[in-house]
Amino acid sequence: MELKTISQVSNAFKISTRTLRYYEEIGLLVSSKKEGYAYRSYDENAILRLQQIVILRKLRISLKQIGDILNNEDVIQAIEVFKQNITNLEDEIAALSTIKVILNRLIETLQKKTKLKLKLGILSDDYILDAIDSLSLQKISFKEEESMEDLNKAAKSLSTLKNVRIVHLPPFTVAASHYIGANPEENAEKQLEHFIKTSNLYEIKPDARVFGFNHPCPSNDRHDYGYEFWITIPEDMEVPVPLEKKHFNGGLYAAHMITFGNFHEWEWLSNWVNVNNSKYEANYADDGGECMAGLLEESLNYLYRYNRNWPESDEHQLDLLFPIKLKEQK
DSSP states (O other), rough: OOOEEHHHHHHHOOOHHHHHHHHHHTTOOOOEEEETEEEEEEEEEHHHHHHHHHHHHHHHOOHHHHHHHHHOOOHHHHHHHHHHHHHHHHHHHHHHHHHHHHHHHHHHHHHTTTTOOOOOOSHHHHHHHHHHOOOOOOOOOSOOOOOOOOHHHHHHHHHHOOOOOOEEEEEEEEEEEEESSHHHHHHHHHHHHHHHHHHHHHHHHHTOEEEEEEEEEEBBBOOOEEEEEEEEOOOOOOOTTEEEEEEEEEEEEEEEEETOOTHHHHHHHHHHTTSSSEEEEEEOOOOTTGGGGOOOOEEETHHHHHHHHHOOOOOOOOEEEEEEEEOOOO
């Protein structure tokens, strides 16, 4: 099988190149070198392994657990991981079943009192506790075997976001670190970390926030793409090259938190903004598609992690930030 470039694999699996590189960093994937191509490529074994990773992620297996399974030939390891996840799912199912039964009880009670005004008492803690005490929970039965189509349907249902936060970012001044070429995120971050260290930024501005975005975005028309980091700084602070001082105007955003590596959840947030809510709509920046149209990734606790030398193995969190505005009333 001919080696596939990182762009080809990214497009085929609908996984960002950044996610692929992260999988490699944590030991889930191994890339190869393709003659005449400076960037990562993947052979048949890597492609098959990626298919396994995608399926296991749809089954809600964590990246750490996936590593434990794929890097261990002992089938007992996989069995233990699956058993633990089944236990977690059973707990979740039981909790949801309890809520469902209570809601049905509330409906039955209210239907008997349709001529009365709704009183807060009927929704009191005592009432809920009485309802819970009287529950007779039924076991939920599932098919023994599920097809890939069923799995995809389940994954789609689970990927519908329910708790998107609405946040306002105020205007601020930033030091921008931009890099275009191989491994742009890593190289732009090295420049950023050098600035943080040499400027003693943690002492000057311990509440500094770090944002990032593709600049320019990956494309089939070019091998190179770029990434740009921003870190908030005092307005009067000098910024040395190669970093650049910029001003951000602020705005309203839909926010969804992910664990680093789960960049596929951008699609979930996009669906919430464009399909699954009735109050807001996208407020894209007019940048010709060069800079993610105003979408941002905020690395949470970045400066604190850097100053405290947190190990790279820790699961870092990011906020995906999608620019929005109120829909016009018709």
